[in-house]
Amino acid sequence: MRKNRSLLYHVIIFILAQLAWLSLLGLWIYWYVYNYLVFKKVGNQISPQLSYDTTNVVPFVVGLVLLVGLSLITTWIFRNLNVQLRLNKLYDNFIGNITHELKSPLSSIQLYLETLKSRDVPPEKQKEFIDFMIKDGNRLQRLINSILEISALEQKKLAHNYQVYDAEPLLKQLFIEMAEQFRLPQDTITIDGKADCKIVADKLALKIIFDNLLDNALKYSLNSLKINVKLNCNEKIFTIEFSDNGIGIPQLERKKIFNKFYRIYRRDIPNVKGTGLGLYWVREIVRNHGGKISVASEGEKKGTTFTIELPVYQASKKRFVNKLLTKAKSNKQITLSDE
Missing domain, CATH: 1.10.287 (Helix Hairpins)
Known part of the structure; x- marks a missing residue:
């Protein structure tokens, strides 16, 4: 007010x-x-x-x-x-969301610790409580790391490990790892198309991109989640289309979803948690790879498609490719010297 x-x-x-x-x-x-x-x-x-x-x-x-x-x-x-x-x-919305995201696992950990301290808990339950606390601790660590990495990314201080990869095997490996990480049924993710080309990429950064897209798809899907990934290569561009069967994105919101701290509020899914940084982070990583990302949706409850375009290695400007690979080598040298 x-x-x-x-x-x-x-x-x-x-x-x-x-x-x-x-x-x-x-x-x-x-x-x-x-x-x-x-x-x-x-x-x-x-x-x-x-x-x-x-x-x-x-x-x-x-x-x-x-x-x-x-x-x-x-x-x-x-x-x-x-x-x-x-x-x-x-x-202000980000501060409120991040406070809730931090407070929730901390309260859970504190409750388990107080229970272990004040009551005689059987060994089986103790192990269960410890597993829950580790899970909440990992959740806190991921959240804090994401904020720190976004800050480093904005200040051009984030260490990247760019390498030349075969596009199709790399993407398929990432999606297999994602399915295992999120414990998805075997038929949740389908991959179509061919991509017989090479790209210069940071594998961990690409994983962050698709982790965020998959996390959003899980949050905003009312029915059983289905993900379809289409791969395509031409002489200059490697294209990835990541489509879900979720609730869709209204047209007025599509230009805003990549903005920092921006979140879509839906009355039919009021309890969705988040910080408003995920898609902003995705866009910045794509830009650092010399690519671009766009979003399309046919309407409410008709799903969403994110299209990522990355330059093909052979068609990329030598100056840009050398800059990425040189940055990766310097980051490795810094890491070795620190050790």
Whole structure:
């Protein structure tokens, strides 16, 4: 409620500022035209040398330019203020979400520890409690690592291990590992198409991309999850289409989902957890690989397709490829020296 009032105040101030400059502009035009008519009527009678020439228009034009400039500056300030308010709102939502994401496993771990301390728990239950605590601890570690890695990625400090891979075997291996990691039924993920080409990629970074896409598909699927992956290569581009059978993405939301901290809220799935960083992270990794990502959805409950395009190794610019591979070598040297 307080945020809505704050936004309302800024809108009112903007409207009043526009009314003020329009009033000022009207008074300026009225004053100029009035003086012009008076001078034109009386000037020749007093002295012919006081005739009105074009140079007298300069103050009027300068005044108009200043007033219009003031209006444009006011509009620019309001636009940037509005953007900042939206960013603040997204940041506040992120803080709330991340607090919940951190608090939930911590509370669970604390509860298990207090139970072990205050009660005589059988050995079988102790092992079960420890397994749950390890699971919650891993969840915390993944969350913290993701935030740190996104920060490092933005500051160009994240160590990548770029190598040249055969595209199709690499992707198939990643999806087999994902199915095992997420404990998916055997027929959940199907892979179609051929990709007889090479790419320069960081295998771990690609895994992060598809882990996030699969995690989103699991969160936003009401029925049994089905994932279809289509691979395709031409002379320049390696294309991956990652499609699910989830609830879909409204058209107005598609341009926003890759923004930092942005999350889609659905009333039919109100308890979906997340930080709003996953797809932003995906987009940044794809960009670092010299590629691009887009999203399409035919409508509500008709699924979503993410299309990732990466440059083929043979068609990539030598300067860009050498930069990636050199970065990987330098990261290895730094790691060895640290050891």
